Amino acid sequence: MKTTLSVKNKLGFVNGAIPQPTDEFDPLYSDWQRCNDLVLSWITNCLSRGIHATVLYVYTAKEVWDDLQQRYTQSNGTRVHHLKQAIAALKQDNLPVSLYFTQLKGFWDEFLNYRPIPGCTCGAKCVCGLSKTLMEYQHYDYVHSFLMGLNDSFSQVRGQILLMEPLPSINKVFSLVQNDEKQRGVGLLPLPIGMPTVESTALVSRMDNSMPQTLSYEGTGLTYPNAGSNALLSHFDSNRSSQYPRKDRPICSHCGLKGHTADKCYKLHGYPPGFRGKNRNGASANQVSGHMSTGSNFHDNNPQNLSTLTAQLLNLLNAQNGQSSQQHHAITNAHPHQAATSLATVTQPPLNMAEWVIDIGATDHMVINTQYYTSMQVVHNLNVTLPNGQSVVVTHIGSIQVTSSLLLTDVLFSDIAPPSSPTHTTQPSSPIQHSPPPLRKSTRVTQPPGYLKDFHCQLVHSGITSTNSPSNASLYPLSSSLSYAKLSPSHRNFALSVTTISEPTSFTQASQNPHWQAAMSAELSALEANHTWSLTTLPPGKHPIGCKWVYKVKLKADGSLERYKARLVAKGYTQQEGLDYLETFSPVAKFSTVRTLLAIASVQHWSLTQLDVNNAFLHGDLSEEFSSTILKQGFVQSKSDYSLFTRTQGTTFIALLVYVDDILLASNNIEAMHSLKASLHSEFKLKDLGNLKYFLGLEVARSNKGISLCQRKYALDILSDSGMLGCKPVSTPMEQNLKLSQSDGDLLDDASLYRRLVGRLLYLTVTRPDISYTVQKLSQFMAKPSSTHLAAAYRVLKYIKGTSGQGLFFPSTTNLQLKAFSDSDWAGCPDSRRSITGYCVFLGDSLVSWRSKKQHTVSRSSAKAEYKAMASVVCELMWMVPLLKDFKVEHSKEALLFCDSKAAIHIAANPVYHERTKHIELDCHLVREKIQDGLVRTLHVTSQNQLADIMTKALGSVQFHSLIDKMGISNIYAPS
Structure with missing residues (x-):
């Protein structure tokens, strides 16, 4: 700009x-x-x-x-750091010198732009020479960075440059290295006819049909087409005369083999995927592999490249055998694949040349027929690896006279059958028919289709998958623990639609989507229209509270898209009550109220509908306006939960439950519900989402048998974000009798991962009482989590992996009698020796409320700990009885309270136990008063049938699953 x-x-x-x-x-x-x-x-x-x-x-x-x-304006520190990392990590590898230099120069120029050399302060005439010295140091660093990134094949020219005094300029250094690179290509030019001496070797090899279409010889930088079992492929080094100097190949300091250095040694760093193996008894770098070598001069099946190689072979054979010009012309003009085969017939040694391949320097030479030997001896315990990866046993070794001037020594013999091949005409001028070369198997690692990534489908891999590529099939696929077969077609479509929802997690992601841009604009317009804020000056000593965007996709009952919704909310975690705010206005219903409403609706067969508010009730005036509008229409605000409104007109009953911007309607009269929705829509901007399916992350499935409530998608999101979708499931969320302590393990360097994970697990307990005890235990270590605590949290994820669709079930054929179970684990906390309170409350057979929490004080006896737990559940029952009245459920019977401690039951019924109860006197008075009022009746239950036991300790697998079955926890997504 x-x-x-x-x-x-x-x-x-x-x-x-x-x-x-x-x-x-x-x-x-x-x-x-x-x-x-x-x-x-x-x-x-x-x-x-x-x-x-x-x-x-x-x-x-x-x-x-x-x-x-x-x-x-941003600081340049991050970019400078990245540039230094890029300069230090940049290596030549397979790049040409020119491209490597270009990349390095780009990094250096950008680095100098951010960190220029400071100028001299001497004035017009510099006398200190500081600037010149700094420029020289900068130049030396530039040259050293370039030389350090070069491959080891340039070690000779690199050493010569470093010996120069002073060091040449970077452009001069680049010129010297590039000239050295060009000289390396001289040996690849066509060899002159009549070349006096040639170093070549031959290999009698088994050429089976499994050979790849290209042969890459490591250490040479060349890749040749595989023309078939009879092809003769070769690369000849020039002679050792001054006209064609032979360049030394690098030697590995680790294994002692030629062709590579220690920093690229497979034995030191591990073999790459798809590697076919080497001779473990001392193979060299000249191993045939089935992949293409990068940076080679012959890198494809181009006939022109093979023709050039064929011409070199003809020159050699002319020098060896004096071939006629007619044969030379016939082969030169033939197709490259035909010419390569015809070369086998131009020389007539006493051997079958169709079984010979002229090689570029293989580790060993091998023959499959002892008749070829001129002399041999028996050997033992010697193995060799063929180019196709097969390992065979060598029984003999000897010498073979290939031609009058070519003698091979130390040729190996193995008793393997020669490959069967069709008989070909050996006349050079006749066309030769070849069977098509075998297709090369792809070495690419296959990936699941992108459109299936959100369906958690397990791909079926065929048996012909390439052995070079590891299978991406999980050992523990999600399909083994998650199935949609039991769902109705309509709910299956909805469940899959919910799973495929992709919601942005940041403003940067959302701002790139026009749908979310429109949603954010609509939110801002609604906030301004509702006068949510007013501009004022910031009081002295105060800090403004930030805000963030929250994005949600709203779906209809059939799974189709309703709208994109964006909410601008304040960062409440940065505020302190009484300092930054005095009261909140957003109505938030209790989840116990939500579960109770669904349990009653299942029995009473009420219709359930969900509404969505365009703009949440985040402002006090708007919240009061909504409440006044509802109250004018005959609704009564519940005293048990201020977010619950009910209305009774004759036999028509309507319950309205508000949670921020989501409204849940329940009624026994559909027409009255439609009339109410129309009335609310005239006053506020609402969206009718249809029958209740997805509410606050809770998936609701309904049938004639009852209502199922789970958080399957939320559980899968936790597993996916934690990278645990492929983990091995476990049967319990915590190891039996495990006691976690603050002193366990080493402290985590970054506690944010643990806190975020446990925070998400806390919300998962809304429908998962089976993990309540474990999660409340993990939440006690938020301040200083350790590696042991994180491992325990990951075990919960392994349990969730096997039960991702597990949740509550509210049957439609049960009574509405309140039942409660209370239990405690005396001195269960190893750090404070406080006891653990656990209880669960049932409405008939529907579990609607539960709790697992450490007690506030230390109990000196197990009876006192049990009595404190009993007092806690009595308080919960005192809250639930008026709530049932709001739902027009008259609970005239006593609520049944089951406890496995006879001492606690006796304390509740007998006032004589004064000496033993003076430390819990308030709890005693509370429980006794409610027993006398007829609200609660205490009963004894055995420890094996104590359902609240799952809320106080880590149980074994058998007892754990027995209790969750009795609690009515079900999994409609469990495989059959």
């Missing part, structure tokens, strides 16, 4: 060099204003719509420029 403004001679309008005339009657004022508007339009046209709206009422280019600079 600065460059463009400078070219247009307008840079002074943004940096202040051309100030605004102070006198409006100045002749230059109109010219300055016109130029300022021109520059201002250039700048605003480069801004996004959101940023442009923030500078819409700024009238000078300099003010806009300064405003944007203050807002978006």
